[in-house]
């Protein structure tokens with residue numbers, strides 16, 4: 001059986017947890033704090049990041065959330081999370097939405113750790129730059145949610161784009177509760193709330209973690 005190294009707040013890991021659940025792939029969840037020296041991630045991922053999907057042999061590993069999802073799509077095509085193969089542009093659009101969602105998360109992580117620095121070592125211009133990317137990314141998600149044709153973001157089928165958007169919105173709600181995106185983008189908020197009703201979302205709600213070691 002697969003093992004997924006995950007962390008309770010991780011939006012990247014939540015994408016994989018949701019995809020595994022939606023594809024009915026059984027796995028063992030190994031919850032860690034990747035910033036602590038006790039993490040197992042370096043043993044499987046040279047980039048020392050989670051999520052990491054450890055395969056049945058207990059040694060081989062797949063890492064980087066967008067690649068794990070691509071790997072799962074290739075290995076388990078029956079329960080696809082992408083539009084039909086003939087709909088090339090829709091498939092590419094779904095991946096573009098994931099790119100924006102991952103980029104928002106990347107900027108949030110950078111801002112989060114910059115804010116952890118002592119005041120005299122903290123760069124406010126750096127934090128402002130990251131939050132500009134978050135604002136720009138959310139504006140794009142807000143427009144896509146506003147303009148979606150069906151119940152889901154790409155075509156009339158639940159998939160990768162919904163998983164990515166739901167994960168970043170859930171992360172913001174936990175880690176950045178004062179961010180006003182839910183008021184600014186009501187269609188995005190409504191879409192996220194609909195997604196959170198799915199069992200795969202209900203079973204993977206993010207929560208804060210406690211870091212033991214000093215990171216920055």
Ligand SMILES: N[C@@H](CCC(=O)N[C@@H](CS(=O)(=O)O)C(=O)NCC(=O)O)C(=O)O
Pocket residue numbers: 007009010011012013034035047048049050051063064065066102109
């Ligand atoms: N691009 C990676 C980003 C993953 C990532 O940044 N993971 C964090 C944990 S979390 O932010 O998702 O909670 C991590 O392991 N960071 C450890 C490190 O950067 O050393 C992905 O998509 O999987």
